[in-house]
Amino acid sequence: MADSRKNPDNITIRCETRDGATTVAPIGDVDLTASPVLRTELKRLHGLRPQRLIIDLSQVPYMDSSGVATLVEAMQMSRKSGTKLVLCGMQGKVRSIFEIARLDTVFTIVSDTDAALVA
Numbered sequence: 001m002a003d004s005r006k007n008p009d010n011i012t013i014r015c016e017t018r019d020g021a022t023t024v025a026p027i028g029d030v031d032l033t034a035s036p037v038l039r040t041e042l043k044r045l046h047g048l049r050p051q052r053l054i055i056d057l058s059q060v061p062y063m064d065s066s067g068v069a070t071l072v073e074a075m076q077m078s079r080k081s082g083t084k085l086v087l088c089g090m091q092g093k094v095r096s097i098f099e100i101a102r103l104d105t106v107f108t109i110v111s112d113t114d115a116a117l118v119a
Contacts, residue, residue, distance in 0.1 A: 010034065013041050019117055021052035027059040030067030038067070042074045050083055054116040058089030063097060075107060084108075086116040 011034035014025040022045055026038050045053060055071065057063075071087070078085035086108045090098070098104045110119045 011037055013038060015041070015045065017050075020050075021054055021117055022048070022050040023054040023056055023113055023116075025056040025059060029062040030060050030070070031062065031064045032066045035064075035066040035070045039070045039073065042070070043077070046074070046077045046081055046083065049081060052084045052086065052117070053078060054086050054088060054113055056089045056113055056116075057087060057091070057094055058112070060094055061091055063094045068097060068101065068103065071107070072103070084119075086110060086119045088112050088116040 011026055011028040011030070014023075014027065016023045016025075024038075024041060024045060026034070028034060030038055042053075042055075053074070055074070060067075075085050077083075088110045089112055090109060095104070095109075098107065098109070108119050110116050
C-alpha cells in the first residue's frame with residue numbers, strides 16, 4: 001500500500017508498506033520548515049506499531065540540524081516501541097552530517113530499501 005502526502009512546506013512524504021516493513025520517503029530538503037511535517041508523519045506511523053520502519057533518504061539532498069533531531073527522535077520512539085529503524089539511500093551531504101556528528105555509529109544505515117528490509 002502506497003501513500004503520498006503533499007503539503008505547503010515544499011516536502012512530499014511517500015509511505016509504503018511491503019514485506020512487513022513500512023517505508024517513509026521524504027522528497028525534498030528536510031530543514032526547519034519541513035522537519036515538523038516529517039516528525040508528524042513519523043509519529044503517526046509509530047502509532048501503527050510497525051515491526052520495521054525504513055526511512056529512505058535517497059531524495060533528500062539537504063538536511064539541517066532540525067532534520068537530524070527529527071530522526072534522533074524517531075530512533076528514540078523506535079527503541080521504546082521495539083520497532084527496528086533503518087535509514088537508507090543517504091546522499092553525500094546528508095551522510096557527511098551523520099558522520100561528523102558520529103551518528104553513523106548509532107543508526108543502522110544501509111545503501112537502499114532492499115538492504116533495509118534485511119538489515
